[in-house]
Every structure is written in C-alpha cells, then in structure tokens.
Amino acid sequence: MTDGPWAHAVTALRLLSIDPSGLGGLWLRARAGPVRDAAFGLIPGLLGQPVKLHPAWDRDAFLGGLDLARTLTSHHECRNPGLLARDAAFLMPSGERLEPEKAAWIATALGRDGAAGTRRCLILGDESGAPDEAPPILLTEQLGLFVDLTDVALGDIDLSLARAGATRPLAEVALAPADIDEMVTVAARLGIDSLRAPLYALAAARAHAALAGRAVLAEDDKRAAVELVYTVRATQLPAEDAPADPPPPPEDRRENDNPADAGQGDLPQDLLVQAVALRMAELRIERAHAARRRGAGGDGAGAKVAATRRGSPKPSRPGRLDGRGRIDLIGTLRRAVPWQTLRGAGPGGMAVRILPSDIQIKRYEHHSDRVLVFVVDASGSTAMTRLAEAKGAVELFLSRAYARRDHVALIGFRGTGAEILLPPTRSLVQTKKHLAALPGGGGTPLAAGLVSAGDLARMSRRHGLSPSILVMTDGKANVALDGSADRAAARADGERAARAIRLDGIDLAIIDSGMRPNPYLKDLAGQIDADYVPLPRADAHGLSRVAGALLDD
Amino acid sequence: MKAAFPFAAIVGQDDMKLAMILTAIDPKLGGVLVFGDRGTGKSTAVRALAALLPPITALRGCPVNSERAEDVPDWAGQIDGTAETRPTPVVDLPLGVTEDRVTGALDIERALTRGEKAFQPGLLAQANRGYLYIDEVNLLEDHIVDLLLDVAQSGENLVEREGLSVRHPARFVLVGSGNPEEGELRPQLLDRFGLSVEVRSPTDVAQRIEVIRRRDAFETDAEAFLRKWRKKDAAIRDAVLAARGVLAKVAVRAPALKLCAELCMALGSDGLRGELTLYRAARALAAYEGATALKAQHIRRVAPMALAHRLRRDPLDDAGSTVRVQRVLEEMGA
Numbered sequence: 001m002t003d004g005p006w007a008h009a010v011t012a013l014r015l016l017s018i019d020p021s022g023l024g025g026l027w028l029r030a031r032a033g034p035v036r037d038a039a040f041g042l043i044p045g046l047l048g049q050p051v052k053l054h055p056a057w058d059r060d061a062f063l064g065g066l067d068l069a070r071t072l073t074s075h076h077e078c079r080n081p082g083l084l085a086r087d088a089a090f091l092m093p094s095g096e097r098l099e100p101e102k103a104a105w106i107a108t109a110l111g112r113d114g115a116a117g118t119r120r121c122l123i124l125g126d127e128s129g130a131p132d133e134a135p136p137i138l139l140t141e142q143l144g145l146f147v148d149l150t151d152v153a154l155g156d157i158d159l160s161l162a163r164a165g166a167t168r169p170l171a172e173v174a175l176a177p178a179d180i181d182e183m184v185t186v187a188a189r190l191g192i193d194s195l196r197a198p199l200y201a202l203a204a205a206r207a208h209a210a211l212a213g214r215a216v217l218a219e220d221d222k223r224a225a226v227e228l229v230y231t232v233r234a235t236q237l238p239a240e241d242a243p244a245d246p247p248p249p250p251e252d253r254r255e256n257d258n259p260a261d262a263g264q265g266d267l268p269q270d271l272l273v274q275a276v277a278l279r280m281a282e283l284r285i286e287r288a289h290a291a292r293r294r295g296a297g298g299d300g301a302g303a304k305v306a307a308t309r310r311g312s313p314k315p316s317r318p319g320r321l322d323g324r325g326r327i328d329l330i331g332t333l334r335r336a337v338p339w340q341t342l343r344g345a346g347p348g349g350m351a352v353r354i355l356p357s358d359i360q361i362k363r364y365e366h367h368s369d370r371v372l373v374f375v376v377d378a379s380g381s382t383a384m385t386r387l388a389e390a391k392g393a394v395e396l397f398l399s400r401a402y403a404r405r406d407h408v409a410l411i412g413f414r415g416t417g418a419e420i421l422l423p424p425t426r427s428l429v430q431t432k433k434h435l436a437a438l439p440g441g442g443g444t445p446l447a448a449g450l451v452s453a454g455d456l457a458r459m460s461r462r463h464g465l466s467p468s469i470l471v472m473t474d475g476k477a478n479v480a481l482d483g484s485a486d487r488a489a490a491r492a493d494g495e496r497a498a499r500a501i502r503l504d505g506i507d508l509a510i511i512d513s514g515m516r517p518n519p520y521l522k523d524l525a526g527q528i529d530a531d532y533v534p535l536p537r538a539d540a541h542g543l544s545r546v547a548g549a550l551l552d553d
Numbered sequence: 554m555k556a557a558f559p560f561a562a563i564v565g566q567d568d569m570k571l572a573m574i575l576t577a578i579d580p581k582l583g584g585v586l587v588f589g590d591r592g593t594g595k596s597t598a599v600r601a602l603a604a605l606l607p608p609i610t611a612l613r614g615c616p617v618n619s620e621r622a623e624d625v626p627d628w629a630g631q632i633d634g635t636a637e638t639r640p641t642p643v644v645d646l647p648l649g650v651t652e653d654r655v656t657g658a659l660d661i662e663r664a665l666t667r668g669e670k671a672f673q674p675g676l677l678a679q680a681n682r683g684y685l686y687i688d689e690v691n692l693l694e695d696h697i698v699d700l701l702l703d704v705a706q707s708g709e710n711l712v713e714r715e716g717l718s719v720r721h722p723a724r725f726v727l728v729g730s731g732n733p734e735e736g737e738l739r740p741q742l743l744d745r746f747g748l749s750v751e752v753r754s755p756t757d758v759a760q761r762i763e764v765i766r767r768r769d770a771f772e773t774d775a776e777a778f779l780r781k782w783r784k785k786d787a788a789i790r791d792a793v794l795a796a797r798g799v800l801a802k803v804a805v806r807a808p809a810l811k812l813c814a815e816l817c818m819a820l821g822s823d824g825l826r827g828e829l830t831l832y833r834a835a836r837a838l839a840a841y842e843g844a845t846a847l848k849a850q851h852i853r854r855v856a857p858m859a860l861a862h863r864l865r866r867d868p869l870d871d872a873g874s875t876v877r878v879q880r881v882l883e884e885m886g887a
Contacts, residue, residue: 022772063649066661077662100735104689105649138689138735141591175769184762193754194592198765337664429733 005152009039010161012145012228015207016121017046018170020089022203023144024110025122027095027135027232030149032127035157039149042162043091043123050091050123051083053106055098062105066330072351084109087118095135096128103136110142144200146232167213173206179217186226186272191236201229219268226272231279331360371407371424371465372397372547375453377473377513378414379444386513387412390472391435392540397547398428407465409456410435413449415442416483420452424460443485446477447493454501461506468507470547474514475521495524502528511535511546558771559778560601561785564764565755569598571838572748572858574789576726577605578796578837582830583747584727586690586738586862593752594764595730599686602728605790606641607797609682613637616674617681617721626721628672642683644676644725648692655700656712657719672719677710680725690729691738698742701727705745747830748855749862751875796840803839804846805832812852819881822863831859853882 012026030036043050059065064082071078084090084106092098092106110122124143128134140146183198183205192198204225205217212221336358343353376390394408408431410422422434450471457467480489481497501508509531512521517534525532533546563570572585587595611618612625614632618639619625625632646655657675664670676685685701687693704710710723727745731738743749755761771778810832817828832847834855839847861874 059649059651063647065651071661071665075662075665077660077665101648101692101694104692105647108647108688138591138732177766180765180769181762184765185758188758188761193590195594195754195761195764195768196592198761199768202765202769334659334661334664337661340665340668426736427734428737 004156005147005149006035006039006156006158007161008228009147009149009152010042010158011208011224012147013039013042013046013123014162014211015145015204015228016089016123018207018210019203020047020121021111021118023121023200023207025090025124025143026145026147027124027126027140027143028147028149029126029128030152032093034154035149035152036125038157038159040091040093040123040125042159043089046162047089047121047123048119050089051086053083053090053092055092055094055102059105062102062109072333087120089119090122091125092122093125095124095126095139098135098139100136100138103139107139107142140232141194141196144204145228147228168210168215170206170210172215173209174216175202175206176216179205179222182222182269182272183226186269186276187230187233189269189273190230190234190276192230192233193235194233197229197233201225204229219271222268222272223275226276227279230276234276234280237273237277237280326362328360328362331362332358335360369407369426369465371409371457371460371467373409373411373424373453373456373460373467373469374547375411375413375418375449375469375471375473377444377446377449377471378412378440379442380474380476384440386472387440389540389543393543393547394422394435395428395431396540396544398426398431407460409460411449411452411456412440413445413452414440416445416448416479418445418448418452420456424456424465443479444473444477445479445481445483445490446471446473446475447481447490447497448479449473450494450497450501451481454497454504454506457501457506458504468509469501470509470511470543472511472513472543473521475512475518475524476514477520491520495527498524498530499528502530507531509533509546511543556775556779557600557604558597558768559782559786560598560604561789562767562771562778562782563594563598563601564767565760566594566598566752568750568858569595569752571854572750573598573602574605574793574841575834575837575855576728576748577602577607577793578841579800579833580726582726582833582837583745584684584729586728586743586746586749587730587752588733588749589752590754591732593754595752596688599688599728599730600643602684603640603643604786605793606643606684607790607794608638608640610636610638611682617678617723618642618683619722620682624722626719628719628721642680643728644680644683644685646676646685646687646693646697648687648689648694650676650697652696652700655697656710658712659717670717672712672717674721677704677723677725678721681721681723683725684728685725687727687729689731689735690742691731691733691736698739702741702745743862744826746862748834748858750858751861792841795843796837799843800837800840803836803844805836806846809835809847809849809852812849815885816852816856816881817860819885820860820864820878822860827860827863831856834859856882 009026009028012028016023016026028036028039030039053062060080060082062082062084064080064085067078067080090106098106106122110120111118122139122143124135124139126135134140180198180202183201187198187201201222202225205221208221208224209215209217212218214221332354333352336352336354340353343355374390374394376387378387390410394410397406398408407424407426408422409420409424412419412421422431425431425434453469453471457469460467477490477494478485478487480486481493482489498508507530508528510521510525510533512518512532512534513536514534515536522532522534524530535542535546560570560573569587572587576582576585587598589595609618610620612620612622612632613635614629615625616629617624617626620636622634653675655675655677657673657678660669660671660673704723705725705727708722708724710721712719729738729746755764767778813828813831813835817831820827822828831852835851836847838851838855842851844851857875857878860878864874864877
C-alpha cells in the first residue's frame, strides 16, 4: 500500500530526515501499540538515534543544571547541559501529558531562529483521542507535520517504504515565487492564520522534491506538503471545495480572510485545497476543529493550563533531618562547600564535611488550584436571561480569578440532560469563545446537572484541583435522571446527586433564582449542609459575589 | 548564533514596530508587551530590536555594565576599568530558568577550589542598563515573576543567601511576548510594561506572501539578505539616535498635557503611570517624526498602546481594550 496514513507517516519521517530543523518536527497521533512502535522504530534509521523525552521529567533533565558529582571530583564547576541541548532528533511518546511550561521549554529549544541547520526536531507522540486533550498548541504550532495513525491496522505496515536520504541535495531545490504565492494563498483559503504554516509547507515541498530528485517543485510535492502541514491546521473549507459531506459553514470567517475570489478558477490551488479537504474527511478531523473554527486559532492550551501546577519549588531552607522533608542535596553541599578549607579534612579522608547546620530541606509550594463549577438551569422561558447572567458571572469571576489561580467551568442542563458548556479553564479568551452561543429551553433535569457537575468536580480533583460547585436554578425539577418527566423521581434523583457531591467533600452552593424562594431547594440545601442563597434577580455581579464568598470560606 | 532577522524587513505590524522604536528612543517608557496570535513574528521583532539600540559606554570587566567607577559593585573585585562601548545588552530570560540563574548565586567553582565565598552574577546583572526579554511571559513561573517585580520596583537586586549578602543595580527594560490563550498576565506584572500592543496575523494575502518571501530569502541566503536591509536598519537606528538627541527639546505645551489627562480620566485608567507613559510615548514619537512640539496627533497615535493594558477590565464589554481607547478618542473628538 503506497497511500494512506502509514505511507504518510513514512513520508513525513523521510522529509524530516532531509530537513529536520526546517520542518520542526512531526505530531504523530496514534494510540500506544504495535503500529506506533513500528513508526517510532523507523526513527533511528532515518533520523539517527533519537533522544527520548518524558513529560514527567523535571527541569534539570530538560534544561540541565549543576552536575554535583563531577563538580566535586574535578574541583571545577561542571554543568550538565540537559537533554534539550543535544543536536539530535527528540522523541516524546506521550505528548498529551505535557504541561504548558515544559512544552514552552521544548518549543524554545527547538529554536525559533537559532536551530537552523541542526538536526533538531521533535517527534511528538499523542495518544489523545479528543481535541481537548491534545498536546499544548504552543508546541504543536512549531511542528510542521501531522499524521494520524489511529485507524492504521498492523497489516497496513510496510517497512519497505522507508529509505533514508535524498536523491538530490536540498540546497539544489529552488522555490519559484509562484510556489510561495500558491502555498500562502492555499493557507489563507483554509483559514490558517499562522504564518509559520506556509513556511513549513514550503519546506516540506522542497524536501519532498529533493526526495524525488527534482530541482523544482512538482504538483506532487505541493500536494504532499499541504496534506502533511495544513490538514491539522485548517479552520475552514471554502464552500466551493466542500467534499461530498460538507462540513458546517464556518461561523465567523472574516471576509478579507477568505480570498476565495482571488483563487477562483485557479486550478492547481483548488486541487491543493481539495486534497486537504479530503484528508480532513478521511481523518474525521472536522469535528476536532469545530472549536477552533469558532475562534480561528487555538484550542486545548487554555484547558491544559488547568492541569496541575502543583508544587512549584521554593528556595530551600535550613532544616533538620526528621525523615519527612526531602533534602536538597545541592543546596546542602552549597552551604557546606565554602567552609571545607576551614573545617579541614573529614574523618577517614571524607571529601566533604557536612555539619547539621548545613542541611537544607526542599520546599514546595502547593497551590492547589481551585475550580468553580457553575451549574446553570437552562430550561424554560427564563433560560436565556439566566444563562446570559451566568455567562457574565463566569467572565467577571475569571477576570478577578487570574490573580488567584482559579479555574471556572460551566454546565448547563435543560431538556433531558446536562452539557458541559465550558470545560475548566482560566483563560478569559477561551471562555468568551466557548460561551458565544448558549442553548436554552425545555424541561428541568436538575439531577442530570448535578450528576454532571459531580463527575466534573471529581475529575478535576484527580487532576489536582480543588473543586466547588455553584448551582443556579429555580428548583422546579421535573425530569428524572432516566429522562422521564416524573416530578417525584426527579426530586429524589436530585437529592441523591447532591448528597453524593457533599459526601465527596465538595463544596456546594445552591442559588435560588426563582421569584419566590423554593422550599424544596431550601430543604435540599439544609439536608445536605449546602449553602442556600435566594437571589431572585440573579445578575452577573450578584452571582460573582456569591461565588467569591463560596470560595473564600 | 545566527544573525537576527533585520528589523526593517518585518512586513506590516506597524504598531509593534512603532512600540519597539519608541522604547528604544526613551527607555524610561518602561518596555513593551507584545500579545497576540501565534506565528506573527513577535519574537522575531524583539530579537531584531537589539540592532536598533545604540551602544552604551561601560567599564571593561564590570559585570553590571557600569559607566562610572563608583557604580561598580565591590564584589566585582578589581576590574580593568577602561571605558569601552558595548552593544546595549538584550538578555533572554528563558522559561524554566532557576532563581539562582536570575539573581546570581554563590560561585561554586571558587568555593570549591579556593574555599572562597564569591558571588557569581546572574541574568539581572547582565541586563543592567539594557533590556530583559521574556518570551511566553504569561507562562513564567510565579516565584520568578515575584522576583522580577521586586527588582523592577527597586532597580536593585538584593541577594541574601548562602551567607552572601550582595547588592547591585539592576535597572532594565522589560520586553515580553506571549499568547493570551495560554492565560492572563498578573496585573502587577502587566503594569510594569509601558506599552502593550496586540498583534494579529495580516489578513491581506499579498502581505502574507511578502512575509513568506522575505523569510525564505533570509533563510536561503542570510548574508545577502542582511546586506540588502542593512541600510534601512541603519536608517532607523540613526533616526532613533537623532530622536534621543532632541527628545528633551520637544516642546510640551499645556493643551497637550491636558489632553493626556483628560484621556486617562475618560478611560478611568488606574494611577498616574498611564498619563506619564502616554506623555512620554507621545513625546518620543514627536521626536522620532522630527516635530518640534508635542501635538494631539502624536498622543492619538500612541494612546492605544500606552493605555489599553491599564484599563480596568470590564469582562462584560466584549470589545477589546484597544477598541475602547479608540472609542473614547473619537468621543473626545481628539
């Protein structure tokens, strides 16, 4: 088989072997398994032995630090340069677990300007299925190529495709001005804002031509390049190029951003756009970009910030060995070392003499980030105002929260179920994008909302956040968990869900937004020891105040 | 290290370029924050900034770039002491940097070999009298931000650790860049930046094509490209130098100052720093354009970049801060 994802992966690796620093790297979406291992197995042959990286490693491993052992033996300060200083291909198998900070270190090391001509590039494995879990975009932005091996079967693997080396040196492949125009225009028509994308596409096309032994770009080179570079970055498809199953029209594509007119009737360009459209359909990534389409330019990263930032290291402090604190070895030696000449040689010729007063204990500051889950009743006629106020409250709250490291999530419930409208985030920008349009109307499945909130809160807690839940409803629960319109069952389900939340030790506050306080809600709150706040004209400022009070308890 | 992309060759992004030029003319403006889309050449512009900065005179061997002998900190020991010109330092503060590296720490080598307590200066010492650049500034770890805020406030780096007690001047201009989607910047840090600009990808295809063409030309043959642009870069640098010379001579009359004050009041920007920055930036622009007096048009041009990040945020107003500044400008008929 010479086409399909496996062939694309092989092509991508071969292109990387020709121009590693020009392409930045490969974002390889694949589940852990033999297919992915086979792809990784090709790397040594094509790119040389890769330097493996792991998301859990600490600063010193990535960026280097003092090499104490060598420093002490050589009596010179020896620094360990860190893995990222190597001139080699890097391999990070589970990139979806990478925190944004570490992603930024790697992105910097891959070099915005400085890496040209080196062998540095990154193969970023990504086991995530959903776009929300994708690796930080600040890193994937710098990886030119994307391949999805999710649907590749073991039988599709053909190792014979991989052969190293170009048949013509890269330097001999010339770019025509028309090639540049074409690549930039195609990128613009696909709604790709970043100007890195066309650069990568051009680099990929050149490398592809070099592979084939051509001195100028052929259509084939450009097609391969746009497929590998633009597919994952596209945020829109020009309507006239839509494949058989047209994706929904982009919601806010800016007029001047879409120079479709300029490219009308330009056949090669249309072919390139179509090639990308086809690949997107194959990989079913239209959905992945629904979120991006709304706000041309990014997903995931905001939610990733929501991942833990637990335990930022603080300067070590003198302390005692009590078996609890961890010793800061370097700090301790640092304190001990200047005094060695004064203290003289240790007993039995010990090289360093350490006194109890030298001991330094590591300190970590554990700011467990808090997440506030707003659960909003989106049912009935007042749904729209309530949602609008809730949205306002979320944004107001966030605008104050950034200094305090709070995250916010929003769940709406209506009809027969609940929906996460905004996954936990700290980014005001993300919030505005997600909350641009909110659905409303239908029955009141309070229980479903509570269950959903409970799940989200528990999940956040597993990610190291401390959750609180704020429910805003008029309490006229009339839809049970199973979706039936049974008022009694609905109330019982609601009570059970609320109790489950409290049993897990998660703070819960109920805001009664009905015109008259609802005794059911008040009872419910009383029974499970939750806060109950009647707020008949619940406006954004009031809500935000209550939220603040809930967290400050 | 490869040469930086020439400043003059950056296509479009006029606001960003103007902000860089203004901070080069008047370092007291307090730096530039560039926030915006990915792949718009933010870092490229900051790295190109170095080429615009006129060289400084410093004593040879001084770790903090001092100009006068009495400013050399005593821990530096005996230094050569002859004056030399060196490029204005533009120091990169990488993410993931350790506190030791920023503030400086005990010199381990000397401690090991000679049993001496000596201070090894860090990035803050290097950046004295120059610029400190932080890419992805909103991802900077909190304890480093705290540290920077302290030093930026006092202009002095104070190290009290490992039995060392060391101080040295650390006056630098902060330049930061980042993408707002990674998270917000702490207000205290935001306030340290004099100017802030939002950058967007160019929406015009012709302009985008030009960007890529120049980038490609630069990557294919950097030397030829630099030669081609050297003159234009030099012209900008000369203009910056000239503007520095006449900066103090730009006449500032009462109506211009009144406009600054009114604008800040209408926008409800916190504190007086906004007015001061607005006035300084407008004056730098007037000097750059060769005007003899500060006019309303200068103020109007720089108002968005001087004030947009100082507005009390109103999350319910969807318009960006820049738009709000412009709206008020229009209302005032300035």
